[in-house]
Amino acid sequence: MTHTRSRARILYLIGLWIVLFAFSSYTILSLIRLYTGSSTGQNLSSQDWAGYVVTSDFTRPSPLVTAVSGSWIIPEVTSTPQDTFSAIWVGIGGLFDGTLIQAGTEQDSVRGQTIYSAWYELLPGDSTRISKVKVSPGDLMIVAISLRNSTSNQWLIEVRDITAGQSFSSSFFYRSSLLSADWIVERPKVDSTTSTLAYFNVISFTASNVAVDGSNGGIGDFPFARITMYNRANQPLVNVLPLSQKSTFSVVYAVISQGVFRVQPQLYVPELGTPHRGFQRFRYLRALAFSRA
Secondary structure, three states, X not given: OHHHHHHXXXXXXXXXXXXXXXXXXXXXXXXXXHHHOOOOOEEEEEOOEEEEEEOOOOOOOOOOEEEEEEEEEOOOOXXXXXXXXXXXXXXXXXXXXXXXXXXXXXXXXXXXXXXEEEEEEEOOOOOEEOOOOOOOOOOEEEEEEEEEEOOOOEEEEEEEEOOOOEEEEEEEEOOOOOOOEEEEEXXXXXXXXXXXXXXXXXEEEEEEEEEEOOEEEEHHHOOEEEEEEEOOOOOEOEEEOOOEOOOEEEEEEOOHHHOOOOOOOOOEOOOOOOOEEOOOOOOEEOOOOOEOO
């Protein structure tokens, strides 16, 4: 009888320990997800995109993305003898197909002079410079794109420079795939060749929100993927940091010569699709396709 009770007590204690361990593990994971905003998303790599993308489902995406917004401070890029380029933008589409409606800012160094501008683009059309919004390094930008009428495919693009007190708002008719939302730092095409990324130190996206199937939330509230930009030698050009509070992240310039930020992606985004000419002779923004490695 004593032996039976002892055995039962041991089994009870083992069971209690398992329950407590499982509960504590769940609690820790919940706290981690609360802080970071979500469980771990997928990892992608690209030769020209870096940032985050959201979709309804990465295996079978549905046309459910109807709005995207984001905010960032325009970085000061370094003037260099070699021409360098960078674009920061939010958009809808471009991940699974050739449609892409996007707006943002560009920070370049051309012939030793730094150039900053705001723009929007509806592929396959050319990008348009927003002349009424004259941006400068240190300006706080807010960009929003939303579908206003699904029957007529009417969209609203809003670009605001909070620091300068300037804004742009205009409606467009555009047939989008509605398959993805994008928060991207890009090195655009230059004369059909992938350009050298301008040095910007760090770019931080905040208030990165999206509407998917009628639900509004941050990146971490929906299926998402993090994209790291690599060169042809498979060296990372940037480090895309994990999400914080679901809608905030930073893109940090990588120092290749010091061998830092070597992140091994799980998926690879090849260079596919046809580049499109932008508002400057050296600017090409294009749709991005992806496939599993």
